[in-house]
Amino acid sequence: MTRPLIVVNFKTYASASGDAAQVLLEAMEAHATGPATMVAVVSAFDLALLSQASEHVEVWSQHLDPVGLGGYTGWLEPTTALARGASGSIINHAEHKVPLDHVEQLLAMLPEGFPVCACAADVHEARALAALNPTYIAVEPPELIGGDISVTTADPSIVSDTVAAVKSVNPNVRVLCGAGVKNGNDVAKALELGAEGVLLASGVTKAEDVASVLADLIATL
Numbered sequence: 001m002t003r004p005l006i007v008v009n010f011k012t013y014a015s016a017s018g019d020a021a022q023v024l025l026e027a028m029e030a031h032a033t034g035p036a037t038m039v040a041v042v043s044a045f046d047l048a049l050l051s052q053a054s055e056h057v058e059v060w061s062q063h064l065d066p067v068g069l070g071g072y073t074g075w076l077e078p079t080t081a082l083a084r085g086a087s088g089s090i091i092n093h094a095e096h097k098v099p100l101d102h103v104e105q106l107l108a109m110l111p112e113g114f115p116v117c118a119c120a121a122d123v124h125e126a127r128a129l130a131a132l133n134p135t136y137i138a139v140e141p142p143e144l145i146g147g148d149i150s151v152t153t154a155d156p157s158i159v160s161d162t163v164a165a166v167k168s169v170n171p172n173v174r175v176l177c178g179a180g181v182k183n184g185n186d187v188a189k190a191l192e193l194g195a196e197g198v199l200l201a202s203g204v205t206k207a208e209d210v211a212s213v214l215a216d217l218i219a220t221l
């Protein structure tokens, strides 16, 4: 049985950037050999340092662009990300949307088996992304992102409907869910709805006691 994923998106939170990102990574490291696979999705600025510091936490990029080495000012070029230690990436996050062909071209240029989690706002988008064969699809209703109510409570059917839709298009794709996820009950509910993990941010990055939140997230697994 594959371990569920707890994917923490550091975004550009001050509490998850620079020195604070290293502290957060260490807190995640304390749980990284437990019942869940821990993934830190970090700023490109912090990627090299955090991937070197990490022992068991997977360190992913927050975005990548389908460009090569050369004249691409400001773009996130994949082979450089890999060389700096990225062991996966998210793409098409609600806060960094890209056209479908961006995802398609990116997947085509990444090495076989490099995990990519494509984010979807709804079932329709998830279905379109599933056809491109990303490793994961994370369904996140944009209006619930950063809020206090978990998608698993506010809109459980979007999770189960996305799982059904994605599996009908491409059974290889694993589905995650996110937006408002805060605790172990939300994680348990996500799994019950057919997801294989969660993608979250503020529940961890804005927590007063990060260690307790991380422990709670995996408590029901």
Ligand code: G3P
Pocket (backbone or CB within 6 Å): 009, 093, 094, 140, 144, 145, 146, 147, 178, 179, 180, 181, 199, 200, 201, 202, 203
């Ligand atoms: O990428 C995760 C994210 O968009 C969900 O954010 O703060 O609702 O957990 P949050």
